[in-house]
Amino acid sequence: MDVRAQVSMVFHLDKCIGCHTCSVACKNVWTDRRGAEYMWWNNVETKPGTGYPTGWEDQSKYKGGFEKKEDGLELRAVGKVRGALTVFHNPNFPVIDDYYxxxxxxxxxxxxxxxxxxxxxxxxxxxxxxxxxxxxSGPNWDDDLAGSKHYAAHDPNLANVSAEEREALFDIERLVFFYLPRICNHCLNPSCVAACPSGALYKRGEDGIVLLNQERCRAWRFCVTACPYKKTYFNWSTGKSEKCILCYPRLESGQAPACFHSCVGRIRYLGMVLYDADRIEQVAQTEDHDLVDAQRSLILDPNDPKVIADAKRNGISDDVIASAQRSPVYRYVIEWGLALPLHAEHRTLPMLFYVPPLLPVMAQKSENGHYDTTHDDFLGSIDQYRLPLQYMASMFGAGNEAPVRYALRKQLAVRYYRRAVTTGDIPQEQADRLLKEAGCTPEEADRIYHLTALAPFDDRFVIPPMHREEAIEMLDEPLEAKGFAGMGIRKRPERGA
Ligand code: SF4
Ligand code: SF4
Structure with missing residues (x-):
C-alpha cells in the first residue's frame, strides 16, 4: 500500500443557487488578464444544458479522457501517433466559438x-x-433556460433517456433544472498530465494539486484536448496553457480557495483524503458499471492503524493525518455515500465529488386530493423524479443508477426525518423506518443534517497544514517508475532518506 494525501472537494448541488459569485471571485483573482478573458476556471452551468465550452460532455466531438483498451488505458485523442498528426490542425480542439x-x-x-x-x-x-x-453567446448562455427544450435537448446526458421520458421532461409544467458549478477536479489519474509532451503539467506530491509549469509549457495544447472536463485553457496572448491551481497560495496560508470562500450557498467542502496510489492503475481500468465504487475504494480509512502507519512511513505528517480524520469530504464520499464523481467513465479519477440534487422536494397530494403526511411518497419518490434517474446516472454514476439512487434516497429519508423532528407532522416511527430502508441511522442523519445545513467555516473547510519544506524535497524523483503514464505524480522520499 502506497499511501498518499490528496486535497479533495465536495459540492452539494441542492444548495447551489446559481449566483455565480464563485466564478466572479475566481475571475477577479486569476483570469482578469490579457489572453485569459474567455477563461472561467470556475464556471457554473445550468443542467440539463450544454455548458461551457458548448457541449463539453460530448467526447465524440472533443475526445477527452481515457479509453479502456484490452491492454490498458489509452488517451482518446492524444497518442504518440495521433498527437504528431494533429500538431498543426487538431479537429478536437475547442475553438473560441465553443467558449464564446x-x-x-x-x-x-x-x-x-x-x-x-x-x-x-x-x-x-x-x-x-x-x-x-x-x-x-456567453459562458453561461443557457443560464436558467437550460431546462427548456431549446437548450436541454442538446445535453449529451439525455442520449440514453427514453424518448417518452425526454418528451415528458419538456412539458412546460415539468421544466426543471439545477446548477452545476465546475472547477478542475485535480484528478488522481489526470489525462492532462498524461498528454503533455513537455512534462509541464504535474501533480504536487504533498497534496495532489495539479499544476502547470509555465516555464516548461511549449504550447502543444494537448492538455486542453485531453481533459474531458475542458478545464485547461490556452492563453492566446502568452502562448501558454493555464488551469485552476486550487488557490494553492491561499491554501498554504490556511485560507480556503477564493471560489470556496465566497460561495454564497455554502455548497462547498474541502478536506484531505488518504488514498492508495498502488491501486490507481487497476481502479482506472474498472468496468463502467463499477467505476464509482472502485474509485471510492481507493480512499483509505484515516483512522485505520495500518493506513496511519503506512502514511507515516511515506512521510505524511501527523497533522496532515489528523486533518484527513476530520475531512468533510471523507464523510460525504465514504461514510455516507452521498457524494459522487462527475463523469467517472473518463477514468481520470476526479477528486471533486458532487452530492446529486433532489431538486424541488414538493409535497404530493394523495389519491383523495389531500396532503397525507403519513404517506411514504408524501415528499415525492425517486422513481418519479422530474429528471430521469438515467440522466443523473449518466453524470454521476458512469451510467449506473445504483449509487445515484442510494444517494438520493438517503437524502430524501433525512428530509423526512428532519421534518418529523421539527414539525412533528410525520410520525417518528415512519421517519425512522424510511431512514433504515435508506441505510441510515438517526445519529448519521443528524450528522448529515449538521454538515449540510449548519456547519460553520472550519467544519466545511478542513484545510490541511502545508509542509512546503518537505514538498521541495519531493520534486526530485518522478513517479513514472511506477509504470503508469497517467499518474505524473512525484515520489515522496522515505523519511530521513
Ligand atoms: S484532467 Fe483532471 S486534473 Fe487535468 S485539467 Fe482536467 S479536471 Fe483538472
Ligand atoms: S457561489 Fe456557491 S451558490 Fe453561488 S453559484 Fe457558486 S457554487 Fe453556487
Missing part, C-alpha cells in the same frame, strides 16, 4: 457621446479585436 467571444461594453460613450435626441448607449466590444460586435 469575450466582450466588454463601450462605457466611455456614456460620458463622451454628443448631445442628441436619444440616450447614449454602451455597445458591446470584442475583448479580442477591440471592435464592436454582436453578442451571440
Amino acid at each position: 467571444e469575450p466582450f466588454t461594453f463601450d462605457y466611455q460613450n456614456l460620458f463622451d457621446a454628443k448631445e442628441g435626441a436619444d440616450q447614449p448607449i454602451a455597445r458591446p466590444v470584442s475583448m479580442i479585436t477591440g471592435k464592436p460586435m454582436e453578442i451571440e
